[in-house]
Amino acid sequence: MKKYDFIIAGGGMAGLSLAYYLSQSPLRNRSILILEREAKTSNDRTWCFWERKNEPSRSEHESGMASRLTHFESILFRTWDIVSFHGTTYAGPIDMGAYQYKMLRGIDFYEFVQQELAKHPSIERKQATINRIKDTPQGGFVIADDEPYIADYVFDSTFLLKLDQPENHNLLQHFKGWVIKTEHICFDPQRPEIMDFRVAQHGDCRFIYVLPFDEQTALVEFTLFNDKLLTDDEYEVELRQYIDQFLNPGAYQISETEHGVIPMSDEAASEIPSDHIVRIGTSGGYTKASTGYTFQRTQRYLRTIVENLVKTGKPHRPAPWFARRFKLYDSIFLNVLEKHRHPADDLFTRVYTENPGRVFTFLDEETSFVEEVRLFTTMPFMPFLSAFFNVLRRKIVG
Numbered sequence: 329m330k331k332y333d334f335i336i337a338g339g340g341m342a343g344l345s346l347a348y349y350l351s352q353s354p355l356r357n358r359s360i361l362i363l364e365r366e367a368k369t370s371n372d373r374t375w376c377f378w379e380r381k382n383e384p385s386r387s388e389h390e391s392g393m394a395s396r397l398t399h400f401e402s403i404l405f406r407t408w409d410i411v412s413f414h415g416t417t418y419a420g421p422i423d424m425g426a427y428q429y430k431m432l433r434g435i436d437f438y439e440f441v442q443q444e445l446a447k448h449p450s451i452e453r454k455q456a457t458i459n460r461i462k463d464t465p466q467g468g469f470v471i472a473d474d475e476p477y478i479a480d481y482v483f484d485s486t487f488l489l490k491l492d493q494p495e496n497h498n499l500l501q502h503f504k505g506w507v508i509k510t511e512h513i514c515f516d517p518q519r520p521e522i523m524d525f526r527v528a529q530h531g532d533c534r535f536i537y538v539l540p541f542d543e544q545t546a547l548v549e550f551t552l553f554n555d556k557l558l559t560d561d562e563y564e565v566e567l568r569q570y571i572d573q574f575l576n577p578g579a580y581q582i583s584e585t586e587h588g589v590i591p592m593s594d595e596a597a598s599e600i601p602s603d604h605i606v607r608i609g610t611s612g613g614y615t616k617a618s619t620g621y622t623f624q625r626t627q628r629y630l631r632t633i634v635e636n637l638v639k640t641g642k643p644h645r646p647a648p649w650f651a652r653r654f655k656l657y658d659s660i661f662l663n664v665l666e667k668h669r670h671p672a673d674d675l676f677t678r679v680y681t682e683n684p685g686r687v688f689t690f691l692d693e694e695t696s697f698v699e700e701v702r703l704f705t706t707m708p709f710m711p712f713l714s715a716f717f718n719v720l721r722r723k724i725v726g
């Protein structure tokens with residue numbers, strides 16, 4: 329059995345990003361095997377994320393990194409300077425400060441990375457279903473389609489979080505969206521709508537998300553943060569109602585459908601469960617629990633892992649203890665949502681309209697403690713205080 333330096337289990341967003349960063353590093357000639365069960369030839373999702381325009385962020389500045397602008401800048405589908413928001417007491421643009429909102433289509437990412445990896449003969453890709461991943465004294469051991477493989481490190485993006493522990497908050501972000509082409513002009517291509525709360529809340533957090541491609545084409549998505557998936561029909565009824573009531577589209581055609589479920593959980597993912605196995609992407613707990621955003625964090629974390637592999641030979645990602653406060657904030661926010669302590673549409677209205685610019689730095693976990701306290705003062709006090717004590721009780725007492 330051939331021994332690889334690295335096996336990447338799952339060649340989706342995190343697996344391919346890791347392979348890409350390795351291919352751009354001094355480790356490019358190491359033997360790398362990517363095991364993925366799908367061909368990855370369809371546009372199975374789109375990723376949106378924000379980034380600072382040009383200047384390095386605070387943490388990059390401190391670490392001496394030049395810029396964290398995505399390496400996938402050349403294949404971005406859209407970039408926006410302004411986003412819109414429609415909440416309870418405000419509807420209009422949100423100042424993004426130093427940030428831009430960006431959209432990358434899955435298919436463009438898969439093709440770009442696969443073309444780049446094809447230039448490196450030391451990087452192999454096999455289409456196979458992984459049956460087992462296990463640590464052994466000799467290395468990380470993988471069985472895929474009954475074939476055994478071994479490596480110094482296995483980077484696993486196929487592990488499923490449990491999402492059922494009572495001490496954790498286990499909400500889901502679930503959505504269904506259509507790319508529609510409308511008869512009438514009804515979108516402003518310069519402004520994606522990041523949250524439009526003009527849908528019945530039913531005591532949950534429910535909103536519409538609109539990514540305009542041009543004046544007559546957009547991805548319109550109905551999204552919920554709660555713990556119960558809907559039937560296809562239920563998502564579609566809401567989508568149709570919103571499109572007819574607020575967009576005035578005339579006749580319209582649906583050209584693509586997107587459906588997704590993202591964990592919004594504060595489960596403590598074990599990123600390095602054993603000596604030769606490292607979990608990455610959703611499996612490694614890279615999803616920001618309070619928002620579901622995963623793409624940009626995954627890029628940041630994987631770049632750190634590759635830097636550490638180059639410097640020390642170890643795939644570690646240091647997590648300073650004070651930075652862990654953001655996990656507590658996420659838990660408190662999830663608790664407020666889970667226990668319906670305050671209407672979610674009002675919470676998001678306050679977050680986005682009373683903290684322009686700062687909210688994106690906060691969600692990137694790059695604010696100072698003083699900035700965080702300022703943001704907290706814009707939130708309703710009692711619901712968050714009750715949530716804080718409930719989180720402590722759940723996490724400590726269990």
Ligand SMILES: Cc1cc2nc3c(=O)[nH]c(=O)nc-3n(C[C@H](O)[C@H](O)[C@H](O)COP(=O)(O)OP(=O)(O)OC[C@H]3O[C@@H](n4cnc5c(N)ncnc54)[C@H](O)[C@@H]3O)c2cc1C
Pocket residue numbers: 337338339340341342343363364365366372373374375376377456457458459485486586587588589590608609610611620621622623624
């Ligand atoms: C529709 C959708 C839209 C999203 N939009 C955004 C967004 O706008 N912004 C954002 O930040 N995040 C978004 N996310 C969340 C997150 O960024 C994505 O889920 C992202 O793809 C997670 O990357 P990953 O590598 O962890 O998982 P994946 O990309 O799902 O990769 C895991 C891979 O492992 C493979 N695999 C699994 N099990 C096996 C097995 N047994 N054998 C072989 N292969 C296996 C799968 O086929 C898959 O390719 C979205 C998620 C979805 C589902």
